[in-house]
Amino acid sequence: MKIVQITDTHNSAHGGISNENLVKMIEFVNELEPDLVVHTGDVSILDPDNEADRATAARLLGELKAPLRVLPGNHDIGEPGEAPIGGAGVTSARVAAFRAVFGDDRWVEYIGGFSVVGFNSELMSSGLPEEEEQWAWLESLPAQLEGRPTIIFCHKPVHAPAPGLPASTYSIAPQSLDRLRSIVDNIDVQAFGSGHLHRWALEFHDGVQSISAPSTAFVYPGVEGQFGPSLSQLGIVEYQLTEDGGVTPFFRARPDLAEHYAVNVDTLRLALEEMGIDMSTLDITVRDVLRIA
Template identity: 50%
Template structure:
């Protein structure tokens, strides 16, 4: 590690003693001099880092196949033995006001042995506007309910020599106080991250599959995008990961992999869904990021025993729709 890199690391774990404690206890929280909470996992100068992204688990307090698939995915992740795990949102099956789903999801995901951070999706906290199923827009109360179970809805984690960044995509263009707080936090990312290479995770993609889809229902909205990209340009971003679209896709942007992660819950195989997502692999699974020699290599991974259903074959989801007073869409 270069002298400059050591200096940057010192801003996160600001004493030799704190660094030693962080090394001995992965996930040990620390404060930098600006008071921003970050975490340090085990650091080694030369090693391969493995990060797993799991997404769109849609776990229900009613049980069912989505829970069974999530449990299988948890066991599979433990077999892969990653250094860190990101859940990129839609942890709960459908209704952001159903706390029992969050309880069930937290209990199930507690089986992941590696350090884990969970980002919110639109089914966890709502989304901008009134389009959302059952008219449940993102709100401060829904954000607070998510945080009560899963912690902060944004994060910086130091994994090896890398910074793993998570943003809440559901509050861009919301006008909520939490949006202003996140913008201010993003402004401070360069001092939190230093000169480390970084990975960025969100629920919805930063850029939509096509420009005409750049709207909050699909991605970061067109109004927020220029400001976000200007701020992210200050970082050494080496990769992007998102969920939401229920398929696996991999493209490249300025030499960095841009990954759309699959769901573990159900498939989106309709023609309308394909119009939104673009080309990709419609299969359940997770994404493994192997980081070595400064490069990020994403791989689609799937246990053989995931049960692949379409949305309307999920009984707990249909029950959740009925409880929300929403008629199920036509097959």
């Protein structure tokens, strides 16, 4: 049994490198013949209100042959916290727009004896009515999953990648993490899978492996210094599942991907301009990662 995680494809209605890389990676994923493909968010290049970018991403992802589940990222619906990137806070309207194209933003799939769970990390600590609806659903999971070995996917890491980083920007905020932990402690979690950080890394938290999946679109320079040991390279993650409940993740990539730093991607710069974002107003850590003066 096999699951493929793809993430941070950052597709644009204007075309460009990120779209071209995704087309290549979809061909690659189809050759792997997974039982399920999970996209862990940021289907859109940047603007959560750009309907054309969403439609473009949906069209490209439609070429996958395996069943597909898509979760929202901060560039798809905005994010919680007092200083969301570009001023794009998560809203009910943005959540609804995402759901209209990609379906539910929380779900359970069953593969063999495994449960595969996806939830919306951008609702955590948002205060939106959708957050409490999701909490009620999460609290129902231990009974629903009936002790099956489980993989849990979301956009932002469940656990902070490094000390001192703003929680709602780089991972789930501590108050939400405590509540989430009280739920997952009653689930046989074999792995957490996330995106957002554009890096491949495998870590362990309380004995459970946490996988950070790389982007297929572009890389951030210096992520090793910001987030700890990792591989800053485009690719995907393949999860091999065994009948005894084991989960083994593997980094996979094609050698012909066009690998660029974020600030050298024309469609990203165009999206920033279209949103009227002044680079100097971005969070200092974000600017450091993007090498923006």
